[in-house]
Amino acid sequence: MGFLKIIYAFFCVVFLILFSGCLSSTPSNTYDTEISRNQTETKNYQGVDLTPIDQQQTRDIKGTPNINIESYRLQINGMVENPENFTYEQIKSYPNVSKVIDLNCVEGWSFTAKWTGIPLKTLFNETGVKDNATNVVFYSADGYSTSLKLDYLMDNNIILAYKINDVILPRDRGFPLQLVAESKYGYKWAKWITEIEITNQSYEGYWEKRGYSNSANVSGPSF
Ligand SMILES: Nc1nc2c(c(=O)[nH]1)N[C@H]1C(S)=C(S)[C@@H](COP(=O)(O)O)O[C@H]1N2
Ligand SMILES: [Mo]
Numbered sequence: 001m002g003f004l005k006i007i008y009a010f011f012c013v014v015f016l017i018l019f020s021g022c023l024s025s026t027p028s029n030t031y032d033t034e035i036s037r038n039q040t041e042t043k044n045y046q047g048v049d050l051t052p053i054d055q056q057q058t059r060d061i062k063g064t065p066n067i068n069i070e071s072y073r074l075q076i077n078g079m080v081e082n083p084e085n086f087t088y089e090q091i092k093s094y095p096n097v098s099k100v101i102d103l104n105c106v107e108g109w110s111f112t113a114k115w116t117g118i119p120l121k122t123l124f125n126e127t128g129v130k131d132n133a134t135n136v137v138f139y140s141a142d143g144y145s146t147s148l149k150l151d152y153l154m155d156n157n158i159i160l161a162y163k164i165n166d167v168i169l170p171r172d173r174g175f176p177l178q179l180v181a182e183s184k185y186g187y188k189w190a191k192w193i194t195e196i197e198i199t200n201q202s203y204e205g206y207w208e209k210r211g212y213s214n215s216a217n218v219s220g221p222s223f
Contacts, residue, residue, distance in 0.1 A: 039168065040167075042114055042166040048112065050100070050114055053113075053167065056111040057105065061143070064172045065140075067192060072176060072194075073085035074086045074160075075196070076124075076196045077196075078133075078137075079129065079130040079133040079198045079200060084127050091162065091176075092162060094118050095118075097117065097157065098115065099180065100114050100115075101113070104186060113164050114166060115178075116162070116166065117160045117180065118159060119157050120136075120153050121154060121157060129150070133150055135199050136149075136196060136197070136199070137203045138179055138196055139194060139196075139197070140191060140192045141193075141194050147202070147214070148179075150198070156182060160177045160180070160193065161177065161178050174190075177192075181216075183219070184217065185212070185216040187208075
């Protein structure tokens with residue numbers, strides 16, 4: 001009898017460990033990918049054929065960083081009046097903008113997608129931007145960084161995308177946010193953004209430090 005009780009207790013403990021493990025890992029790890037799978041991808045928008053997500057090429061320096069969306073905050077700091085941290089839900093609650101834009105990597109490939117997200121202008125209106133600020137640096141969860149001029153970002157109403165082809169940005173594609181740096185090479189399209197710093201200094205990001213052009217115009221040279 002004693003032996004059977006021990007066996008019984010053992011299986012109860014194993015079962016509890018397995019079961020609680022499932023419960024606790026479900027929300028943060030499958031949140032976006034499950035939603036993405038259940039959403040229908042848009043194939044054509046305003047007469048333009050979009051590249052299906054599974055046919056889009058991608059590029060990253062070291063794989064997909066692990067981001068827990070419950071604790072995720074987008075920090076905006078530097079030369080602002082009020083530094084602020086935004087949750088994913090807050091970001092999605094502002095009016096959104098959609099654009100059909102090509103992403104061109106310096107490796108020679110490109111694709112066309114519909115990007116939906118929040119204009120940087122909306123966030124900068126919340127934080128306020130100091131008068132002499134000139135540049136904006138984007139820092140990502142995988143250690144990547146890049147920068148762009150404040151005027152470029154404002155004049156072109158540049159957005160932070162949380163959807164691609166009307167599907168939640170997949171985890172391996174930059175979830176929760178990718179910068180849609182239209183008319184700039186792909187290395188300016190920071191993914192997995194966690195921090196945005198406003199400054200009056202020029203800044204060389206990951207690829208720029210390795211010799212790539214800091215202006216990165218698709219129409220111009222890449223070095
Ligand atoms: N955080 C982060 N963002 C990044 C990169 C990266 O390695 N890390 N690679 C850049 C490069 S070189 C390109 S071409 C685009 C590719 O975006 P995609 O994977 O969505 O196609 O992401 C850019 N943004
Ligand atoms: Mo790239």
